[in-house]
Amino acid sequence: MTVPADNFDRDDPRAVRRAIRDGRFTGFTNQVARGYVQGNLVAVPAEHAAAFEAYCRANAAALPILGISAPGERTLPAIAEDIDLARDAGGYTVFRDGVPVETPRDARAVWRDDLVAFVLGCSFSFEAILQANGVRxxxxxxxxxxxxxxxxxxxxxxxxxxxxxxxxxxxxxxxxxxxxxxxxxxxxxxxxxxxxxxxxxxxxxxxxxxxxxxxxxxxxxxxxxxxxxxxGATGQIAAREAQLPICITHHKAHMIVTDLPLPAGDI
Amino acid sequence: MTVPADNFDRDDPRAVRRAIRDGRFTGFTNQVARGYVQGNLVAVPAEHAAAFEAYCRANAAALPILGISAPGERTLPAIAEDIDLARDAGGYTVFRDGVPVETPRDARAVWRDDLVAFVLGCSFSFEAILQANGVRxxxxxxxxxxxxxxxxxxxxxxxxxxxxxxxxxxxxxxxxxxxxxxxxxxxxxxxxxxxxxxxxxxxxxxxxxxxxxxxxxxxxxxxxxxxxxxxGATGQIAAREAQLPICITHHKAHMIVTDLPLPAGDI
Structure with missing residues (x-):
């Protein structure tokens, strides 16, 4: 018996992440797991993490912090128990010295032990809420x-x-x-x-x-x-400007899909 | 000793109403008593008051009711202890059968014993609040x-x-x-x-x-x-459409100045 390649529950964030990881889902994430928070990803070397965090807080409308990983950790249980930040976006941009050098589907090969990953709020999260409030x-x-x-x-x-x-x-x-x-x-x-x-x-x-x-x-x-x-793409621009030796972000509209439900009562 | 004709406290709604009543102030009311609520006036014959009230409630964004007078009463203590609704706007339009027939400064001569006056919210009231919030x-x-x-x-x-x-x-x-x-x-x-x-x-x-x-x-x-x-001028249009035997409204931007302070903390 064959299972269709795209046979997964698009409303379930865990199923979406698995489908992304397996290559069964390669699209943008704005139409999946719509009841859950999605986020931008910006991973920077630990020595720059405090400055980047301060930058996010100084520009909080663009860069609201949803979670920050421990250095070298690709997990972030506060947003999803089983997440692998280096795999589950399904699309990454790798910057070296501020220059984008590759856009892998899987970033494990370039992830470094000193990277600190920031997950930042994304407007995809309020699109379901806007629609529930009658906005076309x-x-x-x-x-x-x-x-x-x-x-x-x-x-x-x-x-x-x-x-x-x-x-x-x-x-x-x-x-x-x-x-x-x-x-x-x-x-x-x-x-x-x-x-x-x-x-x-x-x-x-x-x-x-x-x-x-x-x-x-x-x-x-x-x-x-x-x-x-x-x-949140503001963070990519800033990471480029900083000319960090390495910075890894999500690519285009391949966002981090979390297990955090959208606020109840609004969707 | 002569007192300048316009010598009154422009911030005090009671002083503004007296100056209007005396003819010392004949301007629009958007730049006086700015810490207080202002209102539109629509006075209709008592037999139509219930329908007009229902019309206001059905179109509450345009016609939010601040107060309704007793039939024939030109006072409305709920909005200002000493107000005379037939004098204190300082400008009135009198409609007969839906046609504007005169625009007196004082409406006492045409006020009828069966008129019910509606005072309806006005955007002048939020202009001071908008400015206090940094809106030019x-x-x-x-x-x-x-x-x-x-x-x-x-x-x-x-x-x-x-x-x-x-x-x-x-x-x-x-x-x-x-x-x-x-x-x-x-x-x-x-x-x-x-x-x-x-x-x-x-x-x-x-x-x-x-x-x-x-x-x-x-x-x-x-x-x-x-x-x-x-x-609130929506109410004037409706009163004209209804072709009431008589309807008296404020004229242009001569609003009813009340003693109701704007909400604290916002100005």
Whole structure:
């Protein structure tokens, strides 16, 4: 008897992680385990961990800390009992001296004993909540992910970490933009309220078609506004700017899927 | 010894009402008694009061009820001990059979013994709160009042009362639009959050230069969004649509100034 390659429970975060680890699921994570928190991954050498933590706290809207591993540990029981941070994202970018050098599906071969992994809040976590509150997320209906943009706004620098704020964008009707603002404000751990809306130039974004990373292809339609939230990819920019000897992040929209349920009552 | 004609305490609602009553203050009320709640006035014949109250409750974002007078009473101690609703707005529109027939400064001569006066929340009340929360209201800096527009959205009809939603507009930066949304949402008694923003066409507004009543001349500047709140003037439209034998409302931005302090801690 053959089992279909994609035969796993998409609502179960543990099953999703196993499917990612086994290569049975290779897609972006925004449409799986939707009742659970997802996170950005930034792993830095231990000697830079304190500065990176301070950088995250100084830029908490973009970089809300969900968990920090012990040095060299690829586990993080506070977010998921069985997680392997070097495997379960299913897509990694490895930076050396600030330069991206490879994007493996599995990062075990390059993981170092001195790495400290930060898991940071992600707006994917509030998308299910927004939908439950009546907000239409057209990019999800179209099987897309939200687009990201590098803005012209400087983050608060700490030690070697600095750089521009990255945002994620969703195309919303005015009523949904207002509703999404009010709902997302309740979740600072997932970036909180938007940082801007309506006018891409307010963030120095010249062209919405030029998204960071090249994914997120949903275009504004008449009657929609672009709504911009702080994004955890800000941490990737900062890790590049710091020119660390090594830094490992999740790749594109392959996020860390945790076992932390979204707040009850909102989904 | 002569006293300057405008010599009164602009922060004291009782002093403001006396100055209005005496003709020493004839301006719009958005820049006086800013620590106190202001309201719209709609007085209808007692036989229509129950239907109008139900209409207000069915359209509570536009028409939040702050107080209702006893039939024939021009007082409303719940909002101000010494108020005379027929004098203290300082500007009235008298409608007969739905047609505006006069705009007296003092409405005592036309007030009827069967009128029931409704005082309804007004966005002027949250303007001081928005400013205290760091929102720049440029129209106030320019000594203007917020513009109003009749939208293409139908209110929920009740009895003879129906008509389009009226909104007030403020020109805000994106960051202030977000902040103002979050702050105003805490005050449903002053209309709560915006109903729309960014796209005038979303409300069927073809030209922001064409404001309802003709006042509110502040124009959008580059980098600003129009942000639209439900407006108590919706009640005037409904009273006209109902073609009541008589209806008396405040005129333009001459609001009822109450003794109710704005919520502590926010200003």
């Amino acid at each position: 997320l057209r990019h999800l209906d179209e099987n897309d992910v939200s687009a990201m943009y590098v803005t012209d706004r400087d983050t608060v620098p700490v030690g070697p970490f600095c750089g521009k704020l990255v945002v994620s964008m969703r195309a919303l009707t005015p009523a949904d933009a207002i509703r999404a603002t009010l709902v997302s404000a309740r979740y600072p751990q997932f970036h909180g309220p938007p940082v801007s809306l309506g006018l891409p130039a307010d963030l120095g974004i010249a062209d919405l078609a030029e998204s960071y990373g090249g994914h997120g292809l949903t275009r504004l339609q008449p009657g929609e506004l672009p709504v911009f939230w702080p994004c | 209201l440029r129209h106030l800096d320019e000594n203007d009042v917020s513009a109003m527009y009749v939208t293409d959205r139908d209110t929920v009809p009740v009895g003879p009362f129906c008509g389009k939603l009226v909104v007030s507009m403020r020109a805000l930066t994106p960051a202030d639009a977000i902040r103002a949304t979050l702050v105003s949402a805490r005050y449903p008694q002053f209309h709560g959050p915006p109903v729309s923003l960014g796209l005038p066409a979303d409300l069927g507004i073809a030209d922001l230069a064409e404001s309802y009543g003709g006042h509110g001349l502040t124009r959008l500047q580059p980098g600003e969004l129009p942000v639209f709140w439900p407006c």
